Amino acid sequence: MIISFKFSVFELEIEHKILRELGEFTIFCMKAISNDLKIKEISNIIQIKKKIIKNQLAFAISRKYLTDDFILTEKGRETVKLFEFINNFNQQKIKIALDHYIEDHSKLLYSVNNKKFDEDSKGYLIKDNLFVYKIQNKFNEMIEKDRRKIKDFILTDFEKYKVTIEKYLNDFIFNINSNEKQKFYNYEFDDNSFIDELKNTGDRNSTFIPIDIPMLEVNKDITSEFLDEAFVNNLKLRFENYKYFNLINGAVSSTKISNINKRSSDKYLKLLATFTEVDIVKKFYNLEKFLIDELLFVDMKTTVKKFYETKFFDISKIMESI
Numbered sequence: 001m002i003i004s005f006k007f008s009v010f011e012l013e014i015e016h017k018i019l020r021e022l023g024e025f026t027i028f029c030m031k032a033i034s035n036d037l038k039i040k041e042i043s044n045i046i047q048i049k050k051k052i053i054k055n056q057l058a059f060a061i062s063r064k065y066l067t068d069d070f071i072l073t074e075k076g077r078e079t080v081k082l083f084e085f086i087n088n089f090n091q092q093k094i095k096i097a098l099d100h101y102i103e104d105h106s107k108l109l110y111s112v113n114n115k116k117f118d119e120d121s122k123g124y125l126i127k128d129n130l131f132v133y134k135i136q137n138k139f140n141e142m143i144e145k146d147r148r149k150i151k152d153f154i155l156t157d158f159e160k161y162k163v164t165i166e167k168y169l170n171d172f173i174f175n176i177n178s179n180e181k182q183k184f185y186n187y188e189f190d191d192n193s194f195i196d197e198l199k200n201t202g203d204r205n206s207t208f209i210p211i212d213i214p215m216l217e218v219n220k221d222i223t224s225e226f227l228d229e230a231f232v233n234n235l236k237l238r239f240e241n242y243k244y245f246n247l248i249n250g251a252v253s254s255t256k257i258s259n260i261n262k263r264s265s266d267k268y269l270k271l272l273a274t275f276t277e278v279d280i281v282k283k284f285y286n287l288e289k290f291l292i293d294e295l296l297f298v299d300m301k302t303t304v305k306k307f308y309e310t311k312f313f314d315i316s317k318i319m320e321s322i
Contacts, residue, residue: 001191001248002123003269005315007097007183008132009112010139010176014086017171018079026060027083029053030072034080039070082168085161089154096153096176097183098135099319100128104206106316107142109153116322117183125184126209126269126315132178143174150174187318191249191274194313202312209315212308214247214273216280221301235298242284247273247306250283268310277304 019027032042043050060066065076072080097110097117110117130138143150147169154165195213202208220239224232244253248271275283 001194002186002188004121004123004125005185005187005318006100006121006125006128007110007117007185008100008135009179009181009183010096010098010136011179012094012096013090013175013177015173015175016082016086016168017173018168019083019086022060022065022079025056027080029057030060030065030076030080031083033066033070033072034077078164078167081161081164085158085164088161089158092157094157095179098139098176100130100135101126101209101315102207102319103130103138105142105145106207106319107138108319108322109142109149110322111153111156112181112183114183114322116185118186119184121184122186123188124269124271129209136176136178139174139176185318185322192251195246195249195251198311198313200311202314207314207316207319208312210268210310211313212268212270212310214271215253215307215309216245216247216277217305217307218243218245219303219305221303223299224297225299226297232298235294238290245275245280246309247275250275250280252284253309270308273306 022030029042032045037045039050039053043053054070057066057070060076061068061070064073065079067073095112097112097114099107099110102108150172151165151169155162158165198211198213199208202210218239220236222232222236222239242252245251246253
């Protein structure tokens with residue numbers, strides 16, 4: 001069985017309030033000064049009078065980014081390094097992938113270059129739990145609660161700016177812009193192990209997704225004009241052990257079925273049946289034997305019906321493995 005998870009692609013941009021405060025022109029001049037250019041040389045390059053440039057840099061001097069002689073301070077050099085990092089980062093147009101399902105603190109960031117992603121879904125596609133606008137809100141919440149996630153993501157490709165990133169991390173402003181592209185993670189696993197992992201209850205707002213499982217119910221109406229009630233009840237109990245079967249791997253299910261849906265909900269992932277009644281008979285052929293004399297004087301009517309049972313699948317480990 002393959003279950004496909006959809007990821008939306010976003011372009012990640014970084015801003016910093018210091019750079020907003022200083023402005024592009026001041027940053028340009030500070031960058032030029034860091035390359036050993038004098039105010040006169042800057043004036044000649046950009047064709048702006050020295051007096052105007054000096055007036056523009058007065059704010060940077062008042063904030064101790066520059067000395068009165070227009071020399072970068074340590075604070076100024078750090079700011080130029082910060083500008084270099086943010087400029088390089090934004091020019092590379094870094095793209096991230098975010099899932100449409102997890103809302104809680106376990107939500108993770110993924111690179112679109114992750115080799116486990118595919119361009120198309122190849123199995124059952126999990127229905128969206130989050131729309132794009134809500135994914136953006138969850139991204140903001142995730143960053144505010146735990147900036148280590150975004151730090152680790154950034155350091156993967158920008159290790160040389162490690163000191164700058166760690167110093168200014170808490171003041172970075174992260175923006176994500178939606179991209180039309182999508183990625184898919186196609187998770188393949190054995191039917192039996194999948195069924196075993198399903199839970200009867202789950203918090204739909206965390207890491208559990210609801211899944212509708214096709215089920216078969218076999219009812220036996222057993223009566224007898226000749227045998228006593230205890231004998232008949234014993235037969236009924238034995239058949240009760242084989243009343244419910246899931247139609248994914250044909251396994252017997254608990255006699256206490258919860259979350260029964262006569263029809264599958266459009267909000268859930270609906271699995272298609274892969275087992276038939278004949279398949280179930282073949283699977284359990286040697287499991288239980290009834291002797292002829294036990295059934296000889298018994299009247300038995302069998303009714304069969306199909307339905308869906310909603311169970312819940314915890315996808316946190318899957319997301320962590322990507």
